[in-house]
Amino acid sequence: MKFEKNILCIGAGYVGGPTMAMIAYKCPRYKVTAVDINPERIGQWNSDNLPIFEPGLDKVVRACRGKNLFFSTEIERGIQEAEIIFVSVNTPTKTFGSGAGMAADLQYWEKTARQIRDCAHSRKIVVEKSTLPVKTSLAMERILTDANDRIHFDVLSNPEFLAEGTAIQDLETPDRVLIGSHETERALEAREALVQIYANWVPREKIITTNLWSSELSKLAANAFLAQRISSINSISALCEKTDADIAEVAKAIGMDSRIGEKFLRASVGFGGSCFKKDILNLVYLCRYYGLNEVAEFWEGVVRINDYQKSRFVLNMLNAMFNTLAGKRICLFGFAFKANTGDTRESPGIFIARELAEERAELVITDPEALENARVDLEDLGKDVSYLVDPYEAAEKSHAIAVITEWELYRALDYDRIYRSMTKPAFIFDGRNILDHRKLFEIGFNVFPIGKTPLTHF
Numbered sequence: 001m002k003f004e005k006n007i008l009c010i011g012a013g014y015v016g017g018p019t020m021a022m023i024a025y026k027c028p029r030y031k032v033t034a035v036d037i038n039p040e041r042i043g044q045w046n047s048d049n050l051p052i053f054e055p056g057l058d059k060v061v062r063a064c065r066g067k068n069l070f071f072s073t074e075i076e077r078g079i080q081e082a083e084i085i086f087v088s089v090n091t092p093t094k095t096f097g098s099g100a101g102m103a104a105d106l107q108y109w110e111k112t113a114r115q116i117r118d119c120a121h122s123r124k125i126v127v128e129k130s131t132l133p134v135k136t137s138l139a140m141e142r143i144l145t146d147a148n149d150r151i152h153f154d155v156l157s158n159p160e161f162l163a164e165g166t167a168i169q170d171l172e173t174p175d176r177v178l179i180g181s182h183e184t185e186r187a188l189e190a191r192e193a194l195v196q197i198y199a200n201w202v203p204r205e206k207i208i209t210t211n212l213w214s215s216e217l218s219k220l221a222a223n224a225f226l227a228q229r230i231s232s233i234n235s236i237s238a239l240c241e242k243t244d245a246d247i248a249e250v251a252k253a254i255g256m257d258s259r260i261g262e263k264f265l266r267a268s269v270g271f272g273g274s275c276f277k278k279d280i281l282n283l284v285y286l287c288r289y290y291g292l293n294e295v296a297e298f299w300e301g302v303v304r305i306n307d308y309q310k311s312r313f314v315l316n317m318l319n320a321m322f323n324t325l326a327g328k329r330i331c332l333f334g335f336a337f338k339a340n341t342g343d344t345r346e347s348p349g350i351f352i353a354r355e356l357a358e359e360r361a362e363l364v365i366t367d368p369e370a371l372e373n374a375r376v377d378l379e380d381l382g383k384d385v386s387y388l389v390d391p392y393e394a395a396e397k398s399h400a401i402a403v404i405t406e407w408e409l410y411r412a413l414d415y416d417r418i419y420r421s422m423t424k425p426a427f428i429f430d431g432r433n434i435l436d437h438r439k440l441f442e443i444g445f446n447v448f449p450i451g452k453t454p455l456t457h458f
């Protein structure tokens with residue numbers, strides 16, 4: 001079959017894989033290929049056991065894999081054949097040299113730019129899908145055009161706003177698609193080519209176009225705003241615990257103001273995930289670079305409150321359990337950074353497990369999707385941690401349960417049975433406020449929610 005367009009994505013991770021699957025699903029006339037340097041990952045994309053867990057992803061991949069959706073390690077060939085190349089490689093926080101712990105590590109991204117330049121034989125539209133510091137596309141253009149004057153490259157910015165756990169829904173009905181470009185005739189033509197792809201299923205009024213820098217900065221700013229809401233409500237949760245106010249009631253009262261809105265106002269153990277912290281730190285770094293220290297400090301506060309919230313959770317556990325956790329069995333309900341994903345990158349669970357291990361607690365971790373990643377994250381803790389899929393088994397003989405991830409299944413468990421199997425006095429620390437606290441208290445638990453008065457039997 002002759003395809004109308006040939007699309008490539010370099011980087012088949014949490015963003016590249018689902019995004020390409022959705023384009024292929026919605027556009028059967030296009031050939032879509034996702035390539036990666038990691039052959040194991042590509043092998044999984046080509047198997048029944050996809051490398052990431054995402055509700056609905058299986059169905060989309062199965063519908064088009066082998067027809068117009070392909071996963072491969074042949075990067076060079078992919079570059080040569082494609083007209084449009086998305087770049088969705090990882091851009092973690094730098095861990096070395098200047099800007100360590102703050103700036104984005106652009107080594108993977110730059111390698112990709114050089115590879116595109118070296119392999120391309122014809123005009124390409126290169127689309128930044130990765131989240132990058134503002135002005136990065138300028139560097140990409142310089143790398144691409146240097147020593148390759150024969151070929152014309154257009155660089156577009158098209159940041160991805162999907163959230164893990166709802167990626168398929170977010171890709172299918174996005175709030176908006178953002179495309180940034182230069183204003184030259186050729187750039188506008190390239191931009192229109194990308195608009196046309198999305199217009200196959202996204203209403204035109206939701207596809208917005210801006211200049212390159214606004215597009216790059218909007219992604220960092222959007223993540224900073226989202227994380228800021230979580231830190232805002234979490235900061236108030238600390239005050240609720242001191243004053244007998246109830247964070248759920250406060251959040252409802254605040255959120256009913258239409259200027260504020262109700263979403264992202266759930267107090268919790270803190271945000272995690274590969275993006276929020278990294279993108280805010282990147283924003284902070286950029287502000288400092290441009291001498292905007294007050295702006296940098298404002299956003300840095302969002303990360304500080306998040307760290308504080310995680311520490312506070314562990315300290316509350318320690319205080320509630322008579323100031324010693326040594327030798328006590330503590331069961332973590334959930335390890336993924338949020339529900340409906342197996343991703344544990346920057347999960348509050350990592351920090352909490354480490355702090356508890358530091359207190360010499362014996363840890364049991366249960367999670368329906370994230371145990372494999374948890375094992376890798378906590379490998380150095382060795383045999384002090386056990387991993388069990390069954391939450392009932394995990395809770396057995398524990399002194400305390402700490403809810404780390406808001407998996408729906410934890411609401412529906414038989415807590416009478418769990419209580420009977422635990423060491424007494426039994427504690428529950430609900431780091432997501434998802435359980436029925438009154439009922440747990442009546443069963444016999446000592447219950448410690450976030451931002452609410454604890455319910456204790458002593």
Ligand SMILES: NC(=O)c1ccc[n+]([C@@H]2O[C@H](COP(=O)([O-])OP(=O)(O)OC[C@H]3O[C@@H](n4cnc5c(N)ncnc54)[C@H](O)[C@@H]3O)[C@@H](O)[C@H]2O)c1
Binds near residue numbers: 013035111129
């Ligand atoms: N995860 C999210 O929810 C999310 C949402 C929006 C945006 N983003 C951004 O998207 C980008 C990718 O994130 P992710 O979560 O998909 O990361 P990821 O680590 O899951 O995937 C990146 C992939 O790129 C591959 N890769 C790295 N260098 C390569 C190279 N030179 N050639 C080919 N493949 C290469 C890696 O092997 C990996 O499989 C990041 O910039 C991130 O900030 C992520």
